[in-house]
Amino acid sequence: MSEQVPVSVVIVDDHAMFRRGVRAELEATGAGVVAIKAEAADVDEAVAAIAAHHPDVVLLDVHLPGGGGAEVMRRMPWPDSRYLALSVSDAAEDVIGTIRGGARGYVTKTITGPELVQAIRRVAEGDAVFSPRLAGFVLDAFAGTIDVAAVDEDLDRLTEREREVMRLIARGYAYKEVAKELFISIKTVETHMSSVLRKLQLSSRHELTRWASDRRLL
Amino acid sequence: MSTAPTTEHPAVPRDVRRATRDAQEPIIGGVAAGLARHLAVPVLWVRAAFVLTALLGGLGVALYAGLWLVLPSDSRFETEAPGLESASRGGLRPGRMRRLGDMGPAIALAALAFGGVLVVEAVFGRGALFWPLFIGVIGIALLWRQADEAQRERWLDTTGRIDPVRVVLGNGGWAAYGRLAAGIGLVVTALVLFAFRGGSLSVARDVGVAAVLGVVGIAIVVGPWVYRLASDLTAERAERVRTQERADVAAHLHDSVLQTLALIQKNADDGPTVARLARSQERDLRSWLYSGESTDESSLASALRGATAAVEDAHGVSVDLVTVGDCDFDESLRAIVAATREAVTNAAKHAGAGRVDVYAEVSPSAVDVFVRDRGRGFDPEATPTDRYGVRHSIVDRMDRHGGSAEVRSTIGEGTEVRLHLPRQPRGARQEDVDE
Numbered sequence: 286m287s288e289q290v291p292v293s294v295v296i297v298d299d300h301a302m303f304r305r306g307v308r309a310e311l312e313a314t315g316a317g318v319v320a321i322k323a324e325a326a327d328v329d330e331a332v333a334a335i336a337a338h339h340p341d342v343v344l345l346d347v348h349l350p351g352g353g354g355a356e357v358m359r360r361m362p363w364p365d366s367r368y369l370a371l372s373v374s375d376a377a378e379d380v381i382g383t384i385r386g387g388a389r390g391y392v393t394k395t396i397t398g399p400e401l402v403q404a405i406r407r408v409a410e411g412d413a414v415f416s417p418r419l420a421g422f423v424l425d426a427f428a429g430t431i432d433v434a435a436v437d438e439d440l441d442r443l444t445e446r447e448r449e450v451m452r453l454i455a456r457g458y459a460y461k462e463v464a465k466e467l468f469i470s471i472k473t474v475e476t477h478m479s480s481v482l483r484k485l486q487l488s489s490r491h492e493l494t495r496w497a498s499d500r501r502l503l
Numbered sequence: 504m505s506t507a508p509t510t511e512h513p514a515v516p517r518d519v520r521r522a523t524r525d526a527q528e529p530i531i532g533g534v535a536a537g538l539a540r541h542l543a544v545p546v547l548w549v550r551a552a553f554v555l556t557a558l559l560g561g562l563g564v565a566l567y568a569g570l571w572l573v574l575p576s577d578s579r580f581e582t583e584a585p586g587l588e589s590a591s592r593g594g595l596r597p598g599r600m601r602r603l604g605d606m607g608p609a610i611a612l613a614a615l616a617f618g619g620v621l622v623v624e625a626v627f628g629r630g631a632l633f634w635p636l637f638i639g640v641i642g643i644a645l646l647w648r649q650a651d652e653a654q655r656e657r658w659l660d661t662t663g664r665i666d667p668v669r670v671v672l673g674n675g676g677w678a679a680y681g682r683l684a685a686g687i688g689l690v691v692t693a694l695v696l697f698a699f700r701g702g703s704l705s706v707a708r709d710v711g712v713a714a715v716l717g718v719v720g721i722a723i724v725v726g727p728w729v730y731r732l733a734s735d736l737t738a739e740r741a742e743r744v745r746t747q748e749r750a751d752v753a754a755h756l757h758d759s760v761l762q763t764l765a766l767i768q769k770n771a772d773d774g775p776t777v778a779r780l781a782r783s784q785e786r787d788l789r790s791w792l793y794s795g796e797s798t799d800e801s802s803l804a805s806a807l808r809g810a811t812a813a814v815e816d817a818h819g820v821s822v823d824l825v826t827v828g829d830c831d832f833d834e835s836l837r838a839i840v841a842a843t844r845e846a847v848t849n850a851a852k853h854a855g856a857g858r859v860d861v862y863a864e865v866s867p868s869a870v871d872v873f874v875r876d877r878g879r880g881f882d883p884e885a886t887p888t889d890r891y892g893v894r895h896s897i898v899d900r901m902d903r904h905g906g907s908a909e910v911r912s913t914i915g916e917g918t919e920v921r922l923h924l925p926r927q928p929r930g931a932r933q934e935d936v937d938e
Contacts, residue, residue: 348595421825457860
């Protein structure tokens with residue numbers, strides 16, 4: 286297997302102290318698994334660093350000078366890089382917005398070192414990474430509380446199976462445990478996750494972001 | 504909806520729902536989207552209605568214009584959590600994105616309208632008046648659009664001053680100049696066309712008409728700016744008051760952070776205490792900055808947040824709470840919150856894991872809560888009496904209130920407590936009465 290080739294990573298965050306912390310943690314717990322190529326503090330630097338190093342995975346802060354993490358993804362400096370969003374903001378619109386911008390996962394900054402390494406590996410392999418909180422947002426967003434003229438039914442709702450998977454993730458289950466609980470293979474769980482991610486990114490429910498602000502009023 | 508509950512919440516005034524224009528992703532002026540939201544009908548219907556009525560002698564155009572002029576835009580001073588607001592102002596968050604896909608139906612409708620107009624013209628032949636009018640309307644629409652953009656930028660502006668150039672141009676950029684130039688150009692073209700098409704009956708009358716039209720045109724063009732400037736001034740006054748309030752809150756919050764830092768210094772040798780203090784302060788700050796979430800008993804999610812936060816503080820574990828859906832908090836829900844607190848406390852005390860995951864889902868028919876830890880777990884068949892007792896206090900409590908509780912545990916893998924409480928039909932009845 287090619288597992289020996291470390292995943293190349295670029296860290297993008299405007300807080301130098303946080304970058305240093307993540308770097309130290311990744312170097313300690315992810316030695317041989319991840320290799321940090323560069324750091325960047327704003328959108329322009331990030332675009333330059335990604336274009337120069339062609340990383341497998343970009344750890345991307347949601348709030349970033351120059352237009353936020355979404356702007357980096359929009360400029361797409363290297364098409365093969367995958368993005369993992371990392372943020373202190375738990376605001377639903379930021380989270381959903383970043384995923385819709387192209388990130389393959391979202392984790393909060395309180396994540397532990399080993400978990401982060403694992404999340405990076407998953408994203409590098411093309412899988413989606415859902416934290417319990419993101420799973421909760423997804424369930425809320427697709428809960429059918431939004432009135433939309435359904436344009437594409439298929440993209441606008443989750444299947445019962447996907448809903449079950451999301452629910453278990455929200456309950457704090459690991460992929461392996463989800464698979465065991467639902468009597469399906471881990472591969473199938475990953476397929477469901479990718480499909481939810483796709484729906485989240487492509488759904489024509491552009492009210493998905495508006496939902497976030499409305500929800501507080503309900 | 505119409506009658507406010509008088510006994511329970513005497514002081515809560517009902518909000519009047521006002522129609523607004525959609526300023527986030529407008530196609531022309533955002534009138535159709537805003538109206539569709541207000542009337543709860545698909546936006547395509549509204550657009551189609553405007554197009555149809557536009558074909559009936561331009562009524563739709565006039566309606567659209569009128570609504571554009573008077574409906575307030577929905578992006579007033581948005582009140583978000585302060586951290587998010589400051590991130591928006593500082594450009595740390597992405598601005599609105601325009602998805603080309605959204606424009607598809609609008610373009611199709613516009614093409615349809617244009618075709619319809621051509622057909623009408625071919626049949627009835629009133630080209631003499633139509634083209635100047637058509638060009639003029641487009642020009643005015645462009646100028647109004649610029650007024651909208653300038654208004655939006657004014658709201659995002661931090662300086663708080665109103666200077667005349669910015670009032671017209673917003674933050675500038677080729678789009679603003681382009682819209683302005685094209686708009687004025689089209690309006691002038693329309694006027695000129697109109698004057699010439701009238702033929703040379705009497706030059707004096709033509710000039711008179713053109714002059715009058717010019718004045719009217721300018722009034723129409725400048726109208727929105729003047730109107731909005733006036734309403735902005737009022738809004739700015741309100742905003743100033745709010746800013747001051749916010750400054751007070753910020754001061755209060757910084758104060759609490761300072762207190763925590765002082766406590767941490769004092770307890771520097773005591774690892775667990777420092778961690779506990781830091782965690783509780785972090786939670787405080789995070790929720791204030793980014794989610795504006797409460798921890799009181801105003802709603803079920805809020806009550807659960809309060810309960811889990813209390814356990815976090817008391818036992819020094821981190822509790823990750825995810826809620827989906829929410830409902831008003833009432834007596835019948837007190838049992839499930841108490842049972843949740845009990846279960847989380849249990850996990851914190853006995854599991855020996857640093858983290859507890861709590862997931863709560865509120866559906867119209869029931870409330871489900873799952874409390875999960877990855878601690879040492881236990882064998883439910885052979886539990887020591889004290890844990891058995893605690894377990895019973897959860898199970899019995901739920902039973903008494905018409906719900907159920909289930910404890911699943913595997914040694915070495917952790918424990919999950921599942922709480923299920925059917926929503927009381929009484930709540931539903933009350934809602935019916937309120938409607």
